[in-house]
Amino acid sequence: MVRQLRAAFDRDKIKSFTNHAVQRLIKNSKEEIIGVEVNDTINHKTLRVRARRSVVVGSGGFTHNVSLCNNFLRGPIFGGCAAPGSTGDFVNIGQAAGAALGNMNQAWWAQQIVEMALKSRSTPTGIWTTPGNSVIQVNRYGQRIVNEKNGVQRTHTGPFRMGSGACRVQESGAVHGLRSAVC
Secondary structure: OHHHHHHHHHHHOOOOOOOEEEEEEEEOOOOOEEEEEEEEOOOOEEEEEEOOOOOOOOOOOOOOOHHHHHHHOOOOOOOEOOOOOOOOHHHHHHHHOOOOOOOOOOOOOOOOOHHHHHHOOEOOOOOOOOOOOOEEEEOOOOOEOOOOOOOHHHHHOHHHHHOOOOEEEEOHHHHOOOOOOOO
């Protein structure tokens, strides 16, 4: 996706700004978005950037904003595979500009190994896989609830479908020495 966006920017001679955090959208008297106010995160200066035809913002999600996660997601969640900068800044910026929110309670759900997620809210590597062969998912009564080697959506949404109290049980050796968490 980024490669395609970069190619379009190069082809159409569109300027892109990395290392800039959007502070707000700028509107004209007709309430049209005509630019952005950004903070240059390297030089610590505020800039106003006028758009020729549109503004494209690559903002990420809000996995690393505990308040937004608690407000919108079924949970609790302990983190995820999003980049550490995914703090949901654009949720408030978009709302301030009049945007409606939608589908905020959904995510690319996948489970994490709790011990690893508790060390860091960002668990970006080893996603969508179950480490080793010594992991099962059980409900609060100890009954197995899913085939752990099924497809991602069936396996990782199993606990939500089966009700609260579902968890993973694993041998300590199943994750011993792993450098990555499953998110």
